Amino acid sequence: VEQVFSSGTYKLNTNNYPFISRLRNAFSGGISTFNCVVYFVRKSVSMEILWGTDSPIQVRDPVFQIACDVQARGSYKVSIDDSAKFLTKLIGNNIFLTTQKELINFFRGQFLMHIKTNLAKAIRNNGEELIGINAHQESIARELSQIIETIFDEYGIYLQAFSIESIDVVDNENRRKLEDAISSKGIM
Numbered sequence: 200v201e202q203v204f205s206s207g208t209y210k211l212n213t214n215n216y217p218f219i220s221r222l223r224n225a226f227s228g229g230i231s232t233f234n235c236v237v238y239f240v241r242k243s244v245s246m247e248i249l250w251g252t253d254s255p256i257q258v259r260d261p262v263f264q265i266a267c268d269v270q271a272r273g274s275y276k277v278s279i280d281d282s283a284k285f286l287t288k289l290i291g292n293n294i295f296l297t298t299q300k301e302l303i304n305f306f307r308g309q310f311l312m313h314i315k316t317n318l319a320k321a322i323r324n325n326g327e328e329l330i331g332i333n334a335h336q337e338s339i340a341r342e343l344s345q346i347i348e349t350i351f352d353e354y355g356i357y358l359q360a361f362s363i364e365s366i367d368v369v370d371n372e373n374r375r376k377l378e379d380a381i382s383s384k385g386i387m
Contacts, residue, residue, distance in 0.1 A: 200283040211237070238290070240282040244359050247274045248303055253311060255369050258319045260329040263380045267329055268369035271318055273340065276359040277351060284355030309350055317346050318366070329368055330381060336363040 255268035279285050294305065321339045322332060332339075344361035351358050368374050 200286055203283050238286055240279050240285060242279045242282070244278045245276050245299055247276055248299070249274050250307075250310065250314070252315060252318075256315045256319050258322050258329065260377055261323055261326045262328040263377060265373055265377045265380060267373045267377055268371065269318070269322070269329070269332075269366060270369060271314070271363055271366045273361070273363040273365075275344075275347070275361040277356050278359055279355060280352075280357035281355030286355075288354045306350070310347065313346055313350060314343060317343055322366075328381065329377060332366050332368075336366055339363060339366070 249272070251272035252270045255270050257266060258269050259266050289305075318339065321342050322329065325332070325335055325339075327335060340361055340363040343363070344358060347361060348358045368377070
């Protein structure tokens, strides 16, 4: 990245002379030896991007020690904070992202890996029963957003907002065991 311009209108000039440029390019097979590419980076806040765990996260209920499957979903918003860092990391590594959808797909793997790992840790550290975990999703979202911010920051992207819409215990045999354990203790 040679130069980053702030918002506004600019006139780009070159000291190339057509005749001399054609003569010089003749020696390189018609390919210019001096290339310049201008990238326009939109720095506005993205539309809401939905996320969800692609497969269940296996966690153990902190109270009853019953292994259960959990799925989560929510949304986030981002904006480009550092254009030079963004272009250097992505374009410099031959990763061409021109649409928001391509950006979402690029970060999906890293993003979900960190969400799954840290959601399981947050549930374990919470110490509350798994069935009532939705009461803590705001604090879990704050915890996860700090971790996700560092992922995006490496690319010059700022995490504007991150939320968890729902954390669901998958309805299967283990969930029923958990519900039975809760009802036998008279907690429900």
